[in-house]
Structure formats: C-alpha cells, structure tokens
Amino acid sequence: MASFKSLPGFRDFYPEDLAPRTHLFRQWRQSAHAFGFQEYDAPVLESLDLYKAKSGDEIEGQLFNFTDKGEREVTLRPEMTPTVCRMVGAKANALKRPIKWFSIADLFRYERMQKGRGRCFAQFNADIFGEAGPEAEIELISLLIQCLRGMGLQSEDFHVRLSDRNLWFYYLEARGLGDEQVKAMLGAIDKFERLGEDAFEIYTKTHGAMSDDLKSAVLRMLAIKSLADLEAVVAELDNAQLTERLDDWRKVLGGLDAMGLSDFVSVDLGVVRGLAYYTGFVFEAFDRKGDLRALAGGGRYNDLVKKLGGPELPAVGFAIGDMTMELLLRERGLLPDVASRPDVYVVVGGAEERLEAFRDIAALRAVGYRVDYPMKDLGFGKQFKNATESGARIALIYGGDELAKGVVKLRDLSQREEVDVPREQVAEAVRDFLSG
C-alpha cells in the first residue's frame, strides 16, 4: 500500500484530472490574447511582508508561510495581485499604458478543505494598470464575460453583479456617516444577502443603533436592480458627487451594452467584497442556478500599487478560480473530452517489421502526427484491440506480406476497411485520411 499521499488539501492531477484543467487554461489564455492582454508569471514564493503590507498582520493565519534557511520570512503566494503590483510598480515608468496583463497561476492558502476550495488552486488573473476611467472596467468585465462564455456558458447560466464602493461612500457620507462608520456599514452590507437585517449588528455593535431613516436608505440602495432605479435614487438626493458618479455608471453599462453584453450584467449594490482595498467599482460573477461559490471577483484598486512601494497607478483587476469553474462546467456537461489520443496506431508483424515501421513512425512524428505503437511483439488481434482502445482513427499495418510487396495497409478503425498504400506514400495517405 502506498505510504505517501499528497498533503491535506492538495490535489494530484492524474491525466483524466488534468485534462479539464488544461481545457480551462487554454480557453482563458485564448480569451485574454483576444483582448490584447499579455501573459506574465512570477515566483511562487514571496516575502511575507508583501501580504502583511496589503492585508494586515491577521492574514498570516491563512498563509503557507515559514522561515527559510536565510532567516527570511516567506510565504507561498495566496493571491496574485500583490505580486503583479510589485512587478508593475518596479517598472511603471517604462511600461506603455494601458498595461493589460494576465496570468494563470497556482495559489496557496492554509485553509480547511471545502467544496470548491482547497489549499492549492489555480486562478486566472487579469489586470489593467494606468487607466483611471471606466473604460478599464468595460474592458475587464467584458473579458471576464468572454472567459466564461468561451467555456460554453450563456447568460442563463451566469451573470456579473456590478456594484460600486464609491457610490456607497458618497451615499452614506451624505447621510452624515464618518469613514469608520461607512466601512462598518459596508461590512454589514457584504453579509446582508446571507443574514438579512441581522447583518446590521456588525454596524450597530460599534456605532450604535441605526435610525429608521438610515436603515431604509440602505435597504433602498440594496433594492436597486437597474440603472434606471439608480438614477431615480440619485435624482432625489441632488448630490454633486453621486450625480457625477452616475456618469461613470452610464459609461460602464453603456459600453457593455454596446458590446452586446447587457444580459450578462446585473446592477446589484449588495456586492461590496471582503477586504477593503477596493476603491470603486467591484463585481462578482455567479452561477444563476445552484449555490456555488462566486466564480470570479474583482474591482478597482487605485491605491494598492503605491501602498506596495510603487508610484501612483490606478488599477482594475479580477480573478477566476479553477475549482468552482470546473464544478459548474461539470454540472452543466460542458467539459469536453480532451484526452490525448494518437492519430495513428501502428501494428507490426514482428521484430524485422518493427524496424521498418520505425522509419515511418519517426517520419510521421517529425511532421506532427501523433503516432503510437506496441512496445512488445503482440498478436495481431491484441494489437487491433490496443489500436481501438487508443482512440486512434487509423491503424497502419506493417506485416511481412505487405512489406514484401512494398506497401503497408492503412485501416480505417471505425469503418473497418483497409487499403494498401505504397511505402513512400504513407505520409500523404495519412494526411489525406485525417483531413478528409
């Protein structure tokens, strides 16, 4: 019995497990390239301080961190954003704007296993740096939608809930709430969907009871479902900041509408996202049915590059996780069979024929065909069985009779028909068959 296993929360990827993941990565990469994003990567191990600087000391409890042999406090990266901010910050003056970058990376969090959550998972990350206007949001949200549509998901399957922390700040400040009060209220709003009005205890616990007026104002915002609803609420208030902010909303929603993506976007101010480094629009993608975790999340974080030691640099980004994504696609039957299979399976009569076959096998492989053959001398029956099970469409038969005549047999494994092909025309015959 195997005495070594993978560590708790980590997954082995046997070929049948790796295939779906490869499919996700390929689709994501294709979408990102279609949008003009460039791929980057970075070390898996980072300085612990990078994350403490971003998220505070409490974060350490959820990290895979340790002290290395040089007495450095290090950690496996739990997210990509600080890394990309560090990289962009270091070269910000030399990079052409806007900076549109993406990565597909393994991330590590020291947490309890749960459905759609493990200690090592992969994320697709996309970020735009150097563009402060809502055009960056349009580009990123449309990329997010494309990343999910590329998997075969439609607007009936998922939607992107769009919200705005600035709107909440302006709205609550206009009602006399201070900075700390607003943050506490955003914490409550984040929990509102699950807890209902009990969520307001997060606010009342430290800032005292809410007036009926304040509570109904918050509930009014949470009830907003469309740009028209939002415009109506703002119109009543006659507040310059809110009115100005509404223009950004019109740009984002108008741009996405012009791209034909309205059906994928919901206005929903109940999304504010956990840690408070987001500075404007925030958004999350969800399965419309089911009760899976968020498929993706992101938003604007204009202060983070500077906070991590770089220059002032506005930024928007989002991430899609592989585990929830794969659960959803599996549920919907959208994981294609992408097992690696040969184009050609070679059947050989014996030791001499094997050497003859090797010549053609090498030539076919050199021009890119996937070719497999049995390593041991087997009876023809067994070889044909192997050929079928390999998934190859054709078998090439190198028997003594054929080689004596200067031909090989090309067998169509699904039709069970074969033709003789002169040795020197094998490559052409294979090409014609597979392209025909």
Add this chain to the structure above:
RNA sequence: GCGGCCAUAGCUCAGUUGGUUAGAGCACUAGAUUGUGAUUCUAGGGGUCGCGGGUUCGAAUCCCGUUGGCCGCCCCA
C-alpha cells in the same frame, strides 16, 4: 478555530448476534487466439480491513484515541 457524517483491493461496495485462510463486480496483466479490434471463457497480480491502543479464547465487526476525506460554520484576498 468549531460542528456533522464517513474510512474494507486502483474504483464501487458486500462481509450475518464478534468465529477459523476477508469476498464480488469493474479495472489491470496474461492465456484461449502465430494476420484483424468493443463479445465470451479461464487464470493471475493487487489488502498488515486508515493508524494506535483497549475489551475478548478470538476483532474488519464492540469501546477510546488519532489521522485523513466529504459537507457545513468562521473566513474568503
């Protein structure tokens, strides 16, 4: 960090009130089959029954602990 359920072959699972050498199907390997593949038949490999302790003449079975898994809570960058 907390709680619920679970643990027998690679997988899915049987295993009687505790009883002698722990089984089946699937999968894998080989043979029947020395030139034609999805059927069939036969054989084989593979288990310290998650691990440790206890009760007992005797434990896969009962008790305790522990590790791991699944699910949920906290958290979710």
